[in-house]
Amino acid sequence: MLVRLKYKVLLIIITVLFVGFGNAQTQEKLAQAKIKTLNTLISKVEKQGKDVLKEKMTVRTAEVFLEFANWDEKNVSMNTELFKLVSNYKDKATETATELPNFERTDVIKMLDEAIEYITLLKDGKVNRKEIPNVDWKKVNVEKAQITFNNRPVFLADYTWKPETKKLEEFYGSLDGFYISPAQIINASGEVNENILSNLNSKPSVTPGFVFINNKGVPKWATTKYGDGFTKFQGPPFFDYDIDNPGAKEMMSFLIKETVPKMAGNKYTDLGYMLCNEPRWINYKNGNKKVWYNSEVSSYTIEKFKAWLKEKHSSIANLNKIWKTNYTSFNEVTIENPIDVALQGTPQWYDWSTFNDARVLEWFTWMKSEIRKYDPSAKSQLKIMPSFFTDNDPCTGIDLEALAELSEINGNDIAAHYNYTRNGKMGWEDDYIFGWRELFLGYDFLKSVQPNQINFNSESHLLSTSHTRDLYMNPKYARAVYWAATILGMNASQTWYWPRKADGSLKENFSDNAYGGSNNQQPRVTNELHATIMDLNSYSEEIAAMQNQRKPIRIFYSKTSAYNKGEYMDDLFELYESLNFEGIPLGFATKNIIAKQDPSNWDVVLVQKTEQVTQDELEQLQSYLDKGGIVIVDKVSLKFNEYGIALPDLTQSKGTLIIVDLLEDMKLKALQIVEQKNNVPEITIIEENETDINGCTWKCVKNEKGNNVLSIINLGKTNATLNIQFRNSKNETTCFDLLNGISISSQPTLKPYEVLFVEVKNEK
Template sequence: MGNPTSDSDLYNDHLGNLDVLPGINPHWVNSNSTLQNWRVTQLAGYPSTKTGYSLLWNSGIPNWMTQQEPEITVGRSLFTGYDIDNPLMKRSWSTILRGVAPVIGGHKAVDMGVILSNEPHWFSEQGHWTQNYGEMNAISSYTLEKFRQWLNDKYSGSIASLNENWSTQFSHFDAIQFSIPIDPATRGTPVWYDWCRFNMDRVVSWFSFLQGELHAVDSSIDTSIKIMPDLFTENNRSHGIDLEALTNLTTMIGDDAKTRKRDLRSTEPEHWEEHYAYFWEELAVSYDFMESVSPGKIHVNSEAHFLSSSWWRELSVSPAYVRNTYWLATILGMDASMSWFWARDPDGSPEQRLEGDLEFFDPAMAGAFAASVNMQPQVANELAQTMFDLNAYSEEVMALRNQRRPVRLFYSETSAINKTAHMTDQFEIYESLFFEGFPVGYATQNIIENQDSSNWDVVVVYKTPFVTDAEFAALQAYLNTGGTVILDSTASLSKNEYGQNRASSLVAGQGTLHVMGVSAQVDEIKQQVLSSLTNSASGVLLTESNGLSHKGCVWRVVPKAEGGYLMTVINLGKNTAQLQVSMTDQTQLKAVDLLTGTQLGSEFELVSEGVLLLELVSL
């Protein structure tokens, strides 16, 4: 912090030889809507020698904006200190982005793209912790007007239809009044759905605008958004983040996914501790989703929270944990990452922010160690060694990663908005399939309509009662063209976005439809899924015994062109696993550890948090 990236004691090939351009922010524009020329000159003179990224920093605005537009901070959020619907902000960002695009285009320090926002969210429900930081405590007249127009379009201009749905008596759309924060007790009602869906749509519109202003000048500039994946994997949906739409929008996938041990606020063991060594759900679920939405895009975690996070830090982090988490993230799709955070000055002492009273805004930083767990020698060394190994075997790793995703879990934002625990429910079926030797994927209306359905064997619908007519139609069209759908029960897909019963049900058409019974358990659905796989079986089996009822080893396997197989095994379980490799046709296999050259045979063990990269050959 505050040390130039030209300082070779801090920025070198061992510590992450990255660069970052000065943070681009609203202070760069003058009150007469012109760009401050010295900012452009500063960028133009910045050395183009190191790979890095640029960040649009949205927290602060100049005083003249507040004087010119009194409403400009109404509806602000934690890291976006202004109303994204305010026309002054749009004019100002247009001036900035169109002015800097000619300078940063092609610059080495944007090889990893322009990050359009740091951890954006607009939580808008009563009682949420973000209210204490002034997030969405009201909405501006601009947002209200935009919401009215959105509702007019949604209800095809019929105020009578809206009134019937909302149980209101508005005379026309311009008369609609709406207060934020919204009562979370309204979740599952039309009012809740309409607000949450609109909140997502306006955020997508905002980021489309920002990217569009850059690309209007230079379409080659890559973009991402540092999205917090827990906004997807947790149950809340009042935050305005549509992960699918934003992942589709930007040219790169961006996030700051975390793994962790027990939350510092937990006074007793968490549920995952019964089976696993650490909490991996957020990383795995979000990465499998984003990679399903935008396969092939570069995936950058610009603030990797695998080593420490806001509510977990531990000085005794083991090298095994370091390797396990980064290996898992890479197998799941991560191409590059920057670990949070390195807090050392060039002389080796803790940086100034971590000395003295620690009275600054970010509680994650204020409560951190005097240095950082990243600075522990064994942690820094293991991270470096893991990256060396991943790059040394990059072709093998990419072959394991870029596999077809034969099983697609149907994801509906409609059910996620309406249900109080939709993502908790979805994890039940995801977890049951995660350890079966193939990458789990997702299907949405957009994926079904725009991606090649030969990329999967089956779509699984699980505890998803609320879907729009368009989502339902996409599933039916997939069946009509020969697809396979497994429906957990007739309760799924039975309602529209407003909770109204759907008259029609899925029919097989030219495809195959399996409707499970209402009392079907997860294991029964899983077995039906596995029996529906047609083009995905490698013939290789990995049998695991770890003393628990849950599998803990994630594994992937691919055939080698010259014969034999590549396999990686990642033990997420809390116990050592006894493993055996074999073939379904009874052919015997033996394993060789590619990282050490050790002959393992057909039976071997893998300690908790262990990682293997194997070559399998016939005996």
């Protein structure tokens, strides 16, 4: 019986392959015919003096993915094994891998049909398009707050691991860089592999890039020299050594001293020295539940903690009073290692979490200073996962604000979620078409902390992550999410990822659960990503203005409450979410932001469910009030310090202190204040959809002609009909679709994922 079943399965596969071969030839011929048709139209439209860069890219995308499909057709078994690694394909891996080439060719044909339809409209004058800048990466300049080409802002996009070939770099990015690692230090005297040094000596400086400092691959000599614990107490998965061991500085100084002088001043360092890939020092446990990548710390760390406690608390008597202990000296202090998350909210938890962040900050501060010895103008960045901040993950060692302040470039690998393939839901599925919390909160926070720095997403997970994947992704999602990210402040991205070689084959010994269903199997998604970047670059001045808008409403973020309260960011997101569909840029305020930045940059600070703050945090809020600021606070906030000791109340002083009961009251009063100060957009939008919440997020700026330019993205799950109006005007509102060059209704309907970018006028 089993033999018969196996025979039937084999027969089905052979039949599918046989039928598929004929179908493949038909699809290939059809696609090639459509490429020919599109090229003919490109030639005609080009002769009319119209821009056709986007269609030329589509032809290239078609050619590339047809090659990919041919390779996939010959490698069904390999793709089957890779699909088995993806949770939502593992039970249908063979079927999906067998169908993949057909899907890719069909997707190419759809993409070509769409391009042919649009360029025909362009040829006939039914749509119009502003010229798309053909960005020459060799002539791109990375400035402090923006990236420019021909004295205009531009937004760059590339992929991790993409081959360096002209065919792929012409349209999909030409990011450069260099890779260094402790593994390249060959002995205890600090000599670096001669091949690495030779490569640096001969490496041309052509296009912008970044230096990837890998902290893995500790050489054997280092373990011998610094002890077995040197690699035991680390920051997994991407940090292989103990930052508190004195040997860490010696080892990394060897690497930096030999390599950085050869890299200084080269364009491939323009986007910074990336001090670490996805840093984390997770040092907590959760009873018997698994905590990903948690680790213990060394005796060096414990001794450093004792010294930190002494500096923080001054005397052992003070520590005992707060911790409710009876130590006779700081030398006796012990801490559970890893600490149990059940202790969150206790003084021990707070002190350990704060110290854990401080030691990580100290390490990267040293790394930056060591690099600056040999490259005084070096820019540093870290590929930080903002989810540690937005999800309020406990005890990670990552203080997003402090590390952003340390950096010259806001490095990150921010993510969004098209779907969720693990068990359960993430919380957004009932209301929104994709998960945008990390993206919006993360970039608005970084732009609040460092408003005049570039945001570089050096491992963009906007399309997919290990637990977010869909081979049949709606290409409009790619437009929505990259448009949103750029509007929020992203200047450059390196999307995860491009594991294929130029001929479509995968790298040797390739085995990765991130591949099946990702962008290298999605022609229209890939094409749409770069079409979106082209559109953003066509209107880069307006987009840059949106990135750098004043943020009149600031949500107060307290590290104290974040450390002590597991649901703190859920509470802050509730407030942020309620304000995110009002057309008013949102930002954050912290102790440091209030102290270091000009308070005229905002109108009001909102304090929501922030029960615990330090004395310093409270004093900065009071100082803001003393200078005439406005603070709206709910009745539960600002009651206790980090150790649960009661704090004095804020006083109104020269400012305005408003106490509210409900979140809705806080929102309404904040909007009223911004309106009273004439800092609301001239435009209002009334939305109607099939739900009880708004789904369209929007921004509005003035262009050089003085007209309003409006960007709208439908994050909702249903169509949204909008009524775009001018405030306090009875005149007709007219809308001009900037991307298509046509007039449209001021009452448009946006589908989920849809982006609208229009110039709005008040006709008299």
